[in-house]
Amino acid sequence: MSFLEKLNLAALGAGAVSLAWYLWRVLPQIGAVPAAEIAWKWPMGISLGLFVVLLIAGIVPLALTDPSVRARDGIIDDERDRDIERRGDAWGGNLMHLIAFAALILLFTDIDRFWVAQLLFVGGMLAGLLSIALKIAAYRGRG
Numbered sequence: 001m002s003f004l005e006k007l008n009l010a011a012l013g014a015g016a017v018s019l020a021w022y023l024w025r026v027l028p029q030i031g032a033v034p035a036a037e038i039a040w041k042w043p044m045g046i047s048l049g050l051f052v053v054l055l056i057a058g059i060v061p062l063a064l065t066d067p068s069v070r071a072r073d074g075i076i077d078d079e080r081d082r083d084i085e086r087r088g089d090a091w092g093g094n095l096m097h098l099i100a101f102a103a104l105i106l107l108f109t110d111i112d113r114f115w116v117a118q119l120l121f122v123g124g125m126l127a128g129l130l131s132i133a134l135k136i137a138a139y140r141g142r143g
Helices: 003-029 041-065 079-108 113-139
Strands: none
Touching: 003 041, 003 079, 003 113, 079 113
């Protein structure tokens, strides 16, 4: 397993946990209170912080134990890694463009900013998770 594949697995876990925590905090409020009164800002910030902490906690042990990182040549990827990263990032980026366009449409229709923020945050997290999942599938020979 290449170092970048391990990094993607760590990012997938960190992203899934932080998004699940955020949804666990915010979803119960939808429908129970008006959108303008839903507490989402702090949970969103905490979710982002949780993602960063989990990602660092996953990457540091990998970097300390992976022989390719400790090698003197400093090369941790090859052409296959770069191709997989490029294709996965392209799919995630394409989805993020659609999400941003949908957010603009919501803004033009004067919808509550809660929904715009949810579309951008949750949609962005899902786009990132899709990108990572496609990379992992490609590493496993299914992409």
